[in-house]
Amino acid sequence: MSNILDAKIPAGPLSKKWDNYKEHVRLVNPANKRKIDILVVGTGLAGGSAAASLAELGYNVKAFFYQDSARRAHSIAAQGGINANKNYTNDGDSTYRLFYDTIKGGDYRSREANVYRLAQVSGHIIDQCVAQGVPFARDYGGQLDNRSFGGAQVSRTFYAAGQTGQQLLLGCYSAFQRQVGKGKITPYDRHEMLDLVVVDGKARGIIVRNMVTGEIERYSGHAVVLATGGYGNVFFLSTNAMGSNGSAAWATFKRGAYFANPCFTQIHPTCIPVTGDHQSKLTLMSESLRNDGRIWVPKKKEDAEAIQQGKKKPTEIPDEDRDFYLERRYPAFGNLVPRDVASRAAKERCDAGYGVNSTGKAVYLDFKYAIQRYGGIEAHQKGLENPTEQQIYDLGKKVVEEKYGNLFQMYEMITDDDPYVTPMMIYPAVHYTMGGIWVDYELMTTIKGCYALGECNFSDHGANRLGASALMQGLADGYYVLPNTISNYLADEIHTGPIPTTLPEFDAVEKDVKARIEKLMSIKGTKSVDSFSKRLGNIMWNKVGMGRTKQSLTEAIEEIRALRAEFWKDLFVPGEAHALNPELEKAGRVADFMELGQLMAMDALSREDSCGGHFREEHQTEDGEAKRDDENFSYVSAWQWVGDSIDNAVLHKEPLVYEETKVQQRSYK
Amino acid sequence: MSKACFCSSSVGRKVFMAITGAFLVIFMLLHMSLNLFVIGGAESYNAMCHFMGLPFIKYGLQPVLALGFIVHIIYGLYLAVKNSAARPVNYKNANYGAASSWASRYMWLTGLVVLGGIALHMVNFWVKIQITGLPEGVADDYTLVVNLFKNDLYTILYIVWFVILGVHLAHGFWSMFQSSGQAYVKWLPCLQKLALLYCAVITLGFTFVALWCRFIA
Amino acid sequence: MSGNMNLTLKIWRQANAQAKGELKEYKMTGVSPDMSFLEMLDVLNEQLVEKKEEPVVFDHDCREGICGACSLVINGRPHGPVRRVTTCQLHMRKFKDGDTIYIEPYRAKAFPVIKDLMVDRKAYDRIQAAGGFISVNTSGNPTDANSILIKKENADRAFAAASCIGCGACAAACPNASAMLFVSAKVSQFALLPQGRVEATRRVKNMVAQMDHEGFGNCSNTGACEVECPKGVSLENIARMNREYLAASFVPES
Known part of the structure; x- marks a missing residue:
């Protein structure tokens, strides 16, 4: 192992590492914090929470973002929820179980100590957000509600309708704006970081472009924090925002930070397919739809071709001519296999020529069966004897509407198709990048004083991220990890004084x-x-x-x-x-x-x-x-x-050591 | 703590509009009831006019009423001017009608028309009864009012005036609950019906008196 | 897959904040009804770049109706003719072949034009900084999230208010350019939660003061904001804010 890739994992048993670290880390006293400037790039969950927390601690923060407001970062678009180890549901959840699920979900390619810490602080995040006024969903007893998500056997996901990311980011943004009001954060909206300035091996500043005037500006600080998100837009079409980009991270890479696991990309199976060359982005349909929808393509190629040419409708294909390929290939998990598996299976069918829209790149997600099933149950409960088909459909539709009404509406808005009548069309799309800038346990990159947070770093998700874990990681990094680890570096900076940008x-x-x-x-x-x-x-x-x-x-x-x-x-x-x-x-x-x-x-x-x-x-x-x-x-x-x-890039390796996890092969048959 | 005082804040100004508006809403109802005395004939109407001329009303209540009008009008116009300044460049192809009612957008205009009507009413009627005394040849207050409505043009103007007042009130009535924060969601359907009822009563009540004078008296 | 719609666009072009702008006409052919409105503008921009002309500048980012970056006043209506939809999710099938479409920037003194269809909405950020928060630091030892119970109805109403995306359509739609719906949504969200009640008085006064300072107009209850709000934020929030403001101004603190 080259020395530079020392992750600086604290000693001691896994469950004590973070506490040990915090108890012994060097601190900066309040008077000295006032003398220290920190540059934060990006105001999503990671950057926004870091900027707010650092400013609360007393550091002077300058925050840079390309959007017109800190509230618009793409964390806002997250739908499902945020995981936490609360075990409010008494279903056997614990810090260890959340840790284990995340390591396993990442297919054993993430660092144990980081993931364990993530699971440890996850509960605090929920407490903090509630204190900030984030309106999570609640039950009639006034307590927080939970739902279950992929890759876990417990209900540990906290949510706010289908807009959890929005509510968490707005909570974070309100804390951020509070510090703006106090003058502890100076926001630089419509400013894009173009390069990192390294002085004597330490990150000392950034060069940004004022996107309104086009001026190139210099800013200096004692530390630089990158929270600039992922690079999924390298695929042109993705669920990322139009402006999401990898340039700040890339500039930092070129100035000496190592880039880790760049090839680990998450392709989400349930997105609205591409309709034409003019499409600019893809829209996600929540994973939860796979609970009740059955995924299929035609069994016969001529049917598929007829559908592609618009000569046939999916409703005209009888059940026996439908290929429920996930159920066929993975009888144990059926339509609920993990994201990567479901995505690959859809691609395989479409590549074989069985795709179902005019471009041949879509599969059906059909709610006909769910409507029939729910309708039957409802009819039974209502004591209807020999209900007509229409009665069953109406009753079933009502149940499906209650569960997924919002998503169906959004689907109809975009595609002009009524998913209650014709099956939804879906196709996999790029959603998240697990890879990113290499960081050690303190979230510091290989450049001293330069940190990377959230999706921007190579993260705790290994080779595959579980649902509802990205929000957790972003906020853990910003609220709880960085504010504790950054002082270890800044303790040496208290005598540095202001850094001139004339160097x-x-x-x-x-x-x-x-x-x-x-x-x-x-x-x-x-x-x-x-x-x-x-x-x-x-x-x-x-x-x-x-x-x-x-x-x-x-x-x-x-x-x-x-x-x-x-x-x-x-x-x-x-x-x-x-x-x-x-x-x-x-x-x-x-x-x-x-x-x-x-x-x-x-x-x-x-x-x-x-x-x-x-x-x-x-x-x-x-x-x-x-x-x-x-x-x-x-x-x-x-x-x-x-x-x-880039042809000359050199590969280094940080070996992964599993002390407390038994490494196994995954199977979903 | 607070950087501005209540009276000069946007919310405060609206509350003033609501309070003075509420005051005028009550006054209009009272005025309409008084007008209905006409149906009782000369004696009842003249008695009512006499009562309204008693010093405590003439010098006690009327100035308060006038103040209510003046505050409502001045604040209203001031707000209209300020609001138009909040959008110095307007849309080339505006379509406000798609999202809001005409009445709500032209309160300043309907308000000014109503003000004009009030001026006409004061000159033709109120001044003569309460200040200068009845003109020569007019026997009593009852005759004055009935004669006025024998003039078709006046009657038509009068009715149009009240239709416009009805439009003004259609927005104003629920607005006063909203501006003062009392428009609770649960009350909204009820408030809307009440507003409709109120506007109908006011407009139809005054119109009825005018038509009664014109055709029956 | 290109489509068959032909459109005439009249787009506001303005070189910068100081320049005098004007509506310019562009002919679009072969527009697909499956395109979103912004994708249609992407195509126009691509054509302009090919002709070595400057593309039309407009704000946009997530393109899934949640970030609040997209704006545009389309045929006189913020976010276009369809209710409960942001411009990025508005699709061309809502228009007819041969239509003339006017595209203008938001108009308000507090939202100055930066270029073309892009406006400066930082006034909303400043209002938020004046009081749109709960004064709580990131705690190393936070209170358990379930230690304070919150009525489901209140949590739901707070959420409905909090679903505001800060796009500015309310002020753009208001005949008076008033920002009351935005401000009241934030005031309401916190006023409905026990955590936010603690500083409710201070919050509403400071946020209203900042709103007035920014140069927004006064609310005259036209209700246009609620109609044009892509998230359906309710007028009830404005009533609540008025109530909160009245109480904050006159009810002595105990």
């Missing part, structure tokens, strides 16, 4: 930034940023997506290289650099994606096994399941930028 290091980095913008503007080619972004997304989706092979990955690397060369030769960016210019913003982000995409392919190529969201088709069991190779690949891959091209 030569700032000059140098700003020069680089300006030169790149100049270059982007001066290509004056013929093709738009979006056209490149779409082509990159295509390569990524087809060759570095749900199923990867050595050949597809090698091809992807070549194609991305060629595309990148074309990008720098034939891009056209309209407008000016020194003004509001969304095309220029996109150009910078896509330029970085062109490199990040390649690194993802390189990482996937280096990992000669399958685990979680990373599926190498060469490495599968006889029945087509992911086959892990723990002997050779039980490590965190951490890539280092070397020289001036």
Whole structure:
């Protein structure tokens, strides 16, 4: 193990590590906190909660975000809920069980100590959010309500209708704005971080672009905290927000931070499919729908083709001609297999030509059976003898409406199809990136004084994230982990004093930034940023997506290289650099994606096994399941930028040691 | 703590509009009841007018009423001006009608029309009864009012005036509950019906008196 | 899959905050009814870039109706003609072939135009900073979440108020450019929860003062905000805020 990848896991038994750490960590006294500036980039759950908590502690925080308000970060779009180890339901939950489920869900590719800490603080998050006025769902006794989620056998998910992310983020945003009002946080809206300034091996500042004026600005601080989210938009179409990007993380990578597990991507199985070339993003339909919906495609190819050409309707296919492929392949779990498995199975059917929309890339999620079943139960309860089909349908529809009405409405709004009558169409879509900047136990990157939080770091989710865990991790990092660990570094900074932005290091980095913008503007080619972004997304989706092979990955690397060369030769960016210019913003982000995409392919190529969201088709069991190779690949891959091209990136490995978990193979048959 | 005082805050101003509005709502009901004395003939009407001219009403209540009017009008106009300043550049293709009623958007206009009507009413009627005394040749208050309505133009103007007042009240009535924070969700359906009833009573009541004078008296 | 709709767009173009803007006409052909409104604008922008013209600037981000970034006044209505929908979820099938569509930025003194259809809505952030919070620090030893019981009805109503996405449609729709629905939703959410009651008096006074300071108009109960709110935030919140404000101003604190 190279020394730089020392995760600094505290000594002692797993359950005592965090307490031990907190009891012995160095502190900064209140008077000295006032002398310390911290730059926080991103205001989602991780960045927002970190900024608010650090400001409450007394540090001076400057917060940067590309949106017009801190409340708009994409954490807001999370639907389902947030896990916590509360065990209010008395169903046997505990810190250990949440820890174990998360490690297992991540297919044994995450760090034990980090995940255990996450499970430990999860309960505090709920307490903190309730104190902030987050209106979680409650029962009639006035207590918090729970629901169950994928990958767990207990009900530990707290929720606020289908808008849990929104409510948590607004709670966090209110704490953030409170500190803005007090002058402890200075918000920089519509500011995009373009580069990191490192002075004597320590992160000392950032270079940002004021997106309204186009000015390049410098900010200095004693520590830099990145909470800039994931990089799913490298696939062009994803459930991410349009502005979500990996550029701040990428710039930090180029300045010396290692990038971990870049190939671990989560593809969510239930999204509304692509309808045309003009589509800009994909919308998620909550995983909970798989409880009652049955997934199928036609058994006969001619039926599938007829549907694709619009000559046949799904309702005209009789039951015996329907292929309920999940139930067929996974009789034990049926439609409730984990996300990665369900996604791959859908892709397999569509690739074989059985897809059901005009593009051939969709499968049905059918509620006909649920409506019939619920209708029958209702009719029985109402004492109806020999109910008509219509009566059963009406009664059943009512039950389904109560359970999923909101989602059905949203589906109808987008597709103009009534899912109570025709089955929903769904298809997998990129949703979350488990990979990210490598961090140690303190969430510090390999650059001193530079931290990464939330989806931005390589996280606690290993190779696959469980539902309702992303919100938990973001808030754990921001409210409870970073505010405790950052003082260990800042204790040495109390004598540093204000850091001037006139240092030569700032000059140098700003020069680089300006030169790149100049270059982007001066290509004056013929093709738009979006056209490149779409082509990159295509390569990524087809060759570095749900199923990867050595050949597809090698091809992807070549194609991305060629595309990148074309990008720098034939891009056209309209407008000016020194003004509001969304095309220029996109150009910078896509330029970085062109490199990040390649690194993802390189990482996937280096990992000669399958685990979680990373599926190498060469490495599968006889029945087509992911086959892990723990002997050779039980490590965190951490890539280092070397020289001036992504081609030279060097792979380092942090071995994963499991002391308290028994490592097993997963099966859902 | 608070950076502004109640009276100058947007909520405070609205509460003033609501309180003075409520005061005028009650006054209108009273005024309409008084008008109905006309149906009782000359004697009853003249007695009522005499009562209304008693010093404690003339010098005690009427100034309070006037103050209510003045505050309502001045605050209303002030708010209208401020509100139009809150959108210095308007939409080129506005479509406010899709989301709100005409009555709610043109309170300032209906208010001004009503004000005009009040002025006409004061000159033609109130001044003569309470200040200058009846003009020559008019026997009593009853004759004055009945004669006024023998003029078709006046009667039509009078009815139009009250229809516009009805429109003003249609929004004003529930508004006063909303502005003072008393429009509880559970009460809303009831309030809406009450508002409709009130507007109908006021508009139809005054119109009835006018038509009665024109055709029956 | 491109479609068959032909549209005439009249879009507000304004180079920057100081510039004088104007409506410019664009012809769109082959619009698919399955496109969202913003995807239709993406296509227009792509065409403009191909012609080496500057694309139309507008705010947008999540494109699933929750971040509140998208705005636009479409044919005189914030977020367009369909109720309970944000612009990003409005689909072109709600329009007819041959339609002329006016697209303008939000108009309010407190929402100055930055460029084209993009406006500055920071006034809402400042109102939030004035009091839209519960004064509680991140605690190392928090009280258990179930230690204070909250009536389900109140929790549900607080949630309904909290579902506001801060998009600014209320102020844009209001004939008076009043921000009362936004402010009252925040005031209501906290006033309905026991944790928020502690500083309810202070909160409502400070938030109203900041709202007035920002230059929003006065509420005249037209109800346009509720109609145009993509999340259906209720007017009941405004009544509650008025009530809270009255009480805060006149009921002596015990």
